[in-house]
Amino acid sequence: DPFAGDPPRHPALRVNSLKPFNAEPPPELLTQSFLTPNELFFTRNHLPVPSVEPGSYRLRVEGPGGRGLSLSLAELRQRFPKHEVTATLQCAGNRRSEMSRVRPVKGLAWDIGAISTARWGGARLRDVLLAAGLGDKTGEDGEWHVCFEGLDVDASGTPYGASIPLKRALSADAEVLLAYEMNGQELPRDHGFPVRVLVPGVVGARSVKWLRSVVVSPSESPSHWQQNDYKGFCPSVDWDSVDFSSAPAIQELPVQSAITEPRPGAAVPAGEITVKGYAWSGGGREVVRVDVSLDGGRSWRVAELGPRPARGRGWAWALWELRAPVAAGTRLDIVCKAVDSSYNVQPDSVAPIWNLRGVLSNAWHRVPVTVTR
Ligand code: MTE
Ligand code: MO
Known part of the structure; x- marks a missing residue:
């Protein structure tokens, strides 16, 4: 072996x-x-x-x-x-x-x-x-x-x-x-x-x-x-x-973000929800903003970014968080998307960027959850 x-x-x-x-x-x-x-x-x-x-x-x-x-x-x-x-x-x-x-x-x-x-x-x-x-x-x-x-x-x-x-x-x-x-x-x-x-x-x-x-x-x-x-x-x-x-070999990566909490399919308690995640972009382009939606992308809020590197040295990710009130008995379609310092954004869906090797997967990240009573 x-x-x-x-x-x-x-x-x-x-x-x-x-x-x-x-x-x-x-x-x-x-x-x-x-x-x-x-x-x-x-x-x-x-x-x-x-x-x-x-x-x-x-x-x-x-x-x-x-x-x-x-x-x-x-x-x-x-x-x-x-x-x-x-x-x-x-x-x-x-x-x-x-x-x-x-x-x-x-x-x-x-x-x-x-x-x-x-x-x-x-x-x-x-x-x-x-x-x-x-x-x-x-x-x-x-x-x-x-x-x-x-x-x-x-x-x-x-x-x-x-x-x-x-x-x-x-x-x-x-x-x-x-x-x-x-x-x-x-x-x-x-x-x-x-x-x-x-x-x-x-x-x-x-x-x-x-x-x-x-x-x-x-x-x-x-x-x-x-x-x-x-x-x-x-x-x-x-x-x-x-x-x-x-095709050229991939070097610098495109802008990326994802929701780490809550997890897809989770049941979250009514009151206040905390959404957490990461955001990052290639080439040292630091993340300047992360937008979060709780309704599948119809309306957006700006997440709070954690510590970020100096301009042009954005080698590290930004961790982000959003707190928002949520009502009992509702379904949330949580979405995040990041913007980098060149104002690059993530595509809204996967199909148009689908490729046979499954690389560069950076569409809006979607996490459906239900709010319990
Ligand atoms: N280097 C060697 N020698 N062998 C490998 O298999 N994998 C590469 C890169 N360097 C690899 C390698 C790939 S595809 C990635 S994503 C990173 O290492 C992962 O680094 P990590 O395992 O420290 O996270
Ligand atoms: Mo890799």
């Missing part, structure tokens, strides 16, 4: 797949704290969790012309200043189960919990690339890329891999990390021990865990997960007609 060496997990996690391990925290725990506790952070593994001996770990950094570096864990910690970023990570498949209700899609049936937030600490990828002499390819002869490979491999020995544009990797503002800390602790094994990439504002798939190599290249990662997965398509594209080379 290639998964026999996987680590123990928290019993509260909702498991979507055991081997490989994929699990999300229950919604009501998700918004209990701004930073998700490490043991409750959603986990998305494509392969068995590798066992890494930290003393012999080495990170290979390479580029054109034989330039490069090989770093031990101690060197990564000592040679480069530690930089910290509070960032939300969201899987492209978050809320996929709502998409499958429109029409079946291929992929894990994530509910609303394939998203979590942590304070990440590590070396800036920018600093490491500059130290390796790989800082000079921006703007030259088209877009260059930084390709990452993990130490996790499939049965044929092929590792997980993904890439981001070199421009993002070298940007001081983009704050891309080679992270070795998560919420002040060393990375847990499920989240990439001892080193992972953390790309703020970008789809989770690019934040490669158990990082073994960083390669600066004129082309994107050749990995399956960069080329033939994690891309969006027109709703009429099916598995016979899909051409993965026709």
